[in-house]
Amino acid sequence: MGAIIRVFATVMGWILRFFYNLTLNYGVAIILFTIFVKVIMIPLMLKQQKSLKDSQELQPILNEIQKKYKDDPQKQQQELMRIYQERKINPMGGCLLMLVQFPIIIAMFYAIAQPITYMFPEEAIKDDVKVAMEKYVTEGRGSTYKEVYYISNEREDLLNTNFLGLNLAQVPNSDSKNWVLWIIPILSAISTYLTSKITMKQTKQNTADNNASAEQAVRMQKNMSFILPFMTGYIAFIVPLGMGLYWMVNNVVTLLIQIWVMKKVNNNPVDSNV
Numbered sequence: 001m002g003a004i005i006r007v008f009a010t011v012m013g014w015i016l017r018f019f020y021n022l023t024l025n026y027g028v029a030i031i032l033f034t035i036f037v038k039v040i041m042i043p044l045m046l047k048q049q050k051s052l053k054d055s056q057e058l059q060p061i062l063n064e065i066q067k068k069y070k071d072d073p074q075k076q077q078q079e080l081m082r083i084y085q086e087r088k089i090n091p092m093g094g095c096l097l098m099l100v101q102f103p104i105i106i107a108m109f110y111a112i113a114q115p116i117t118y119m120f121p122e123e124a125i126k127d128d129v130k131v132a133m134e135k136y137v138t139e140g141r142g143s144t145y146k147e148v149y150y151i152s153n154e155r156e157d158l159l160n161t162n163f164l165g166l167n168l169a170q171v172p173n174s175d176s177k178n179w180v181l182w183i184i185p186i187l188s189a190i191s192t193y194l195t196s197k198i199t200m201k202q203t204k205q206n207t208a209d210n211n212a213s214a215e216q217a218v219r220m221q222k223n224m225s226f227i228l229p230f231m232t233g234y235i236a237f238i239v240p241l242g243m244g245l246y247w248m249v250n251n252v253v254t255l256l257i258q259i260w261v262m263k264k265v266n267n268n269p270v271d272s273n274v
Contacts, residue, residue: 026242027245030168061083109239116151120151172241189233
């Protein structure tokens with residue numbers, strides 16, 4: 001694991017532990033943690049949505065420039081950059097949120113899978129814990145989730161992983177016949193689908209000009225709206241339920257914030273003059 005992810009995972013662990021100490025409920029701690037992170041990221045979501053909307057509304061102007069200077073690529077690029085600079089639009093602004101979210105998701109996975117390392121690092125340096133961890137056997141379930149299984153079965157004094165009758169340390173595919181464990185993966189997939197549909201609706205609203213670039217974006221999002229839910233459901237099936245809970249809550253909170261962001265950004269149209 002890279003150094004950046006380790007730093008992120010350490011920070012995730014600190015925040016998660018804070019909310020656990022506050023509530024003494026692991027599930028509620030994950031929910032509060034998720035809401036906290038999403039609220040912090042609202043400015044980035046606003047910036048991303050505004051950047052996407054502004055770029056899409058400028059597309060007819062950009063198309064005219066590309067058509068006008070099709071035989072002069074250098075001049076075409078200069079004019080495109082001039083428009084972006086004048087309108088204070090970053091053409092890569094839409095990618096910023098994705099770049100930030102990816103290490104957070106990976107770091108959160110490690111914070112949940114390895115709670116001793118990232119939530120309770122003071123325990124990791126104790127000789128008795130080291131010995132117990134070396135002797136602890138995960139019964140063929142691999143070493144990735146060794147810490148979370150150990151802390152769930154042996155150290156509930158540190159972290160009680162039970163939430164609404166579910167053990168958030170358990171991996172659904174470790175007992176695939178237990179249909180109750182499928183609840184969170186299924187809800188994760190459904191919430192991913194709903195979030196994708198809202199995003200696609202926003203793209204359609206912002207692409208009234210029906211240019212080729214916009215239509216391609218809509219088609220791509222339509223395909224992803226079917227692929228992503230299956231991917232999310234499968235991943236939530238092979239990771240601890242705590243991670244699935246995080247993913248599900250993240251989708252729901254994202255959906256609510258996205259609706260608010262859409263309304264806010266759509267009330268600020270871009271001037272269409274060149």
